[in-house]
Amino acid sequence: MSKRFVRLGETRRPEVQLYIDGEPAVALQGDTLLVALLQHSNRLRTSEFGDAERAGFCLMGACQDCWVRTEEGARLRACSTTVAENMRIVTTQLEISWPQQQ
Amino acid sequence: MAAAAVEPRVVVVGAGPAGSRCVEALVKAGIRPLVIDESARSGGQIYRRQPDNFTRSAEQLYGSEAAKATRLHKSFDGLQGRFDYWPESLIWNLAGNRIFVVRGAQQCSVEFSSLVICSGATDRLLPVPGWNYSGCYSLGGAQIALKAQACAIGAEVVFMGTGPLLYLVAAQYAKAGARVAGVLDTSPFYRRVAALPDLLANPRALYHGLGLTASLYLKGVPVYSGVEPLAIEGDAAAGVSAVRFRDGRGREKQLHCDAVAMGYHLRPETQLADLARCQFDFDASTRQWLPRIDRDGRSTVADIYLAGDGARIRGADAAEASGELAALALLADRGQAVDSQRVARLQQQLGQLERFARGLAKAFPWPHQLAAQLADATVLCRCEVVTVGEMRSTIALTGASEANRAKAFSRVGMGRCQGRYCANAGAEVIAAATDGDICSAGRLRAQAPVKPLPLALVEVAPEDWLEVSAEGVDPVLKPAEAGL
Numbered sequence: 001m002s003k004r005f006v007r008l009g010e011t012r013r014p015e016v017q018l019y020i021d022g023e024p025a026v027a028l029q030g031d032t033l034l035v036a037l038l039q040h041s042n043r044l045r046t047s048e049f050g051d052a053e054r055a056g057f058c059l060m061g062a063c064q065d066c067w068v069r070t071e072e073g074a075r076l077r078a079c080s081t082t083v084a085e086n087m088r089i090v091t092t093q094l095e096i097s098w099p100q101q102q
Numbered sequence: 103m104a105a106a107a108v109e110p111r112v113v114v115v116g117a118g119p120a121g122s123r124c125v126e127a128l129v130k131a132g133i134r135p136l137v138i139d140e141s142a143r144s145g146g147q148i149y150r151r152q153p154d155n156f157t158r159s160a161e162q163l164y165g166s167e168a169a170k171a172t173r174l175h176k177s178f179d180g181l182q183g184r185f186d187y188w189p190e191s192l193i194w195n196l197a198g199n200r201i202f203v204v205r206g207a208q209q210c211s212v213e214f215s216s217l218v219i220c221s222g223a224t225d226r227l228l229p230v231p232g233w234n235y236s237g238c239y240s241l242g243g244a245q246i247a248l249k250a251q252a253c254a255i256g257a258e259v260v261f262m263g264t265g266p267l268l269y270l271v272a273a274q275y276a277k278a279g280a281r282v283a284g285v286l287d288t289s290p291f292y293r294r295v296a297a298l299p300d301l302l303a304n305p306r307a308l309y310h311g312l313g314l315t316a317s318l319y320l321k322g323v324p325v326y327s328g329v330e331p332l333a334i335e336g337d338a339a340a341g342v343s344a345v346r347f348r349d350g351r352g353r354e355k356q357l358h359c360d361a362v363a364m365g366y367h368l369r370p371e372t373q374l375a376d377l378a379r380c381q382f383d384f385d386a387s388t389r390q391w392l393p394r395i396d397r398d399g400r401s402t403v404a405d406i407y408l409a410g411d412g413a414r415i416r417g418a419d420a421a422e423a424s425g426e427l428a429a430l431a432l433l434a435d436r437g438q439a440v441d442s443q444r445v446a447r448l449q450q451q452l453g454q455l456e457r458f459a460r461g462l463a464k465a466f467p468w469p470h471q472l473a474a475q476l477a478d479a480t481v482l483c484r485c486e487v488v489t490v491g492e493m494r495s496t497i498a499l500t501g502a503s504e505a506n507r508a509k510a511f512s513r514v515g516m517g518r519c520q521g522r523y524c525a526n527a528g529a530e531v532i533a534a535a536t537d538g539d540i541c542s543a544g545r546l547r548a549q550a551p552v553k554p555l556p557l558a559l560v561e562v563a564p565e566d567w568l569e570v571s572a573e574g575v576d577p578v579l580k581p582a583e584a585g586l
């Protein structure tokens with residue numbers, strides 16, 4: 001799948017290995033999870049309302065459109081999480097809407 | 103638990119320009135404030151810092167504002183140890199004089215003696231068909247990708263909306279080597295001419311603004327004024343592929359792109375002020391509800407002060423001035439002596455910057471008539487995919503002519519973003535559908551949590567988070583008796 005974000009600099013950083021839906025992928029140290037994922041794919045999640053694939057919106061923790069999960073099921077806000085070695089991320093699982101979780 | 107005495111603290115929310123200057127003034131006066139900021143590092147939006155292992159210079163990151171950014175960061179870093187600092191911590195609720203803070207999967211609550219809210223702003227958005235496609239970002243988000251991560255949001259980016267940030271971020275992208283497919287401004291050019299007298303209140307900012315526009319023209323970036331956005335084209339799987347719009351002369355045009363950055367100036371983050379029961383007034387010039395403050399930043403609730411963009415969208419310089427001014431007001435209210443000449447100078451500076459901000463609001467008005475006329479099929483709430491038509495029929499069926507009632511029936515404003523990106527347009531839709539004015543459409547009241555919380559929270563004592571420094575000047579926080 002084509003990537004969405006384009007790096008314009010700061011590319012000489014050590015690499016970090018992660019797994020996206022089981023596939024190995026490489027990011028750079030200091031990347032947010034959102035940037036790391038959008039270097040490999042054009043999406044982060046599928047809208048639970050079925051309208052479209054989503055790839056985040058505000059990048060500042062305000063919209064909550066960037067939620068992904070770890071393989072253990074923990075919810076991560078991709079724009080405000082720094083990528084870490086051997087993170088195992090799932091982007092294919094449908095999210096339930098957050099008000100229903102309270 | 104042993105009933106230790108609770109020592110309420112002076113708490114500052116936010117470590118942007120407003121919060122940073124507020125902390126500085128408090129520390130200088132011998133107070134040890136507790137600073138709580140959701141970001142990992144201080145600087146706020148405009149002076150947001152890149153991760154430690156990035157190497158771009160302040161000039162590359164902040165352009166004409168590099169010296170100010172460096173001064174602000176140095177001031178904050180230089181005071182470390184003289185205030186308590188909780189980064190990556192969100193105040194998610196406020197009740198009485200107690201705030202509730204979450205960090206990771208932990209949460210605690212703290213009593214405050216005074217609270218200075220410097221919570222900043224987010225982009226104001228106008229829905230357009232297709233804005234739920236991937237590749238569509240808020241303008242601020244597009245800037246964060248560049249500033250904090252050295253990335254462009256796409257290979258070919260259209261900037262659409264209005265306001266000074268539209269030109270700033272487009273110019274920053276072009277300068278960093280990104281392909282800018284075009285800048286589409288809904289404000290007609292003559293508005294900027296009409297606003298000149300007010301804009302001259304800040305000649306330096308005006309000069310930089312003109313320079314940004316010139317740099318876009320020099321790079322051959324198409325810039326359109328007075329446009330009407332028609333649609334973001336694309337599909338559910340691949341996302342954005344083009345932007346369709348009518349230019350200032352009414353001709354339909356299309357720009358191909360794989361990303362869109364959208365923003366219509368800013369809206370203040372007022373949830374905490376709202377939870378604190380501060381009074382709000384409708385501001386006709388920006389068509390937004392703003393918390394009422396006096397010229398020093400006192401809210402209508404005792405011991406609650408508001409500064410920076412979270413109180414009024416007045417820009418970064420005003421954020422610094424108002425942050426310091428709020429600190430001085432707090433000190434004066436505690437009976438401490440303050441430098442009255444300094445207060446007068448800050449008030450005067452703030453007055454001038456307010457005039458400039460009024461000029462910007464005139465030059466780049468919120469296109470409320472476009473919001474009122476949105477087609478029924480347009481997605482209004484992109485969180486839960488509620489259309490404008492669904493909102494209108496809810497209003498017709500239930501007679502709900504007020505934002506909170508309409509929200510309860512239509513769910514617009516109840517999704518993940520809690521109305522941050524749909525409330526402004528939603529209010530215009532309600533006002534138009536009920537023939538009422540925007541003022542009687544009311545304002546969406548904030549509800550806790552101000553952002554969604556992790557599912558399982560572990561309660562901790564505040565002192566677990568406090569790094570107690572040896573020469574603390576103010577009482578060090580003791581565990582609260584209740585609620586822990």
Ligand SMILES: Cc1cc2nc3c(=O)[nH]c(=O)nc-3n(C[C@H](O)[C@H](O)[C@H](O)COP(=O)(O)OP(=O)(O)OC[C@H]3O[C@@H](n4cnc5c(N)ncnc54)[C@H](O)[C@@H]3O)c2cc1C
Pocket residue numbers: 060115116117118119120121138139140141145146147148149191192193194220221222223224225241242243245246267270368371374409410411412416417418419421552
């Ligand atoms: C995305 C974005 C980009 C911008 N870029 C520019 C620019 O390049 N140039 C320019 O002139 N202006 C810019 N602005 C306008 C800019 O916001 C202001 O000029 C300036 O940053 C305002 O300073 P502030 O201190 O009021 O708020 P901010 O700088 O926004 O700082 C507010 C801080 O409070 C924190 N906060 C808010 N609520 C809570 C809470 N409940 N709990 C804990 N912490 C909280 C936030 O995380 C943030 O760190 C931008 C605005 C936005 C939204």
Ligand code: FES
Pocket residue numbers: 056057058059060061062063064065066077078079080
């Ligand atoms: S992109 Fe908006 S919260 Fe992450």
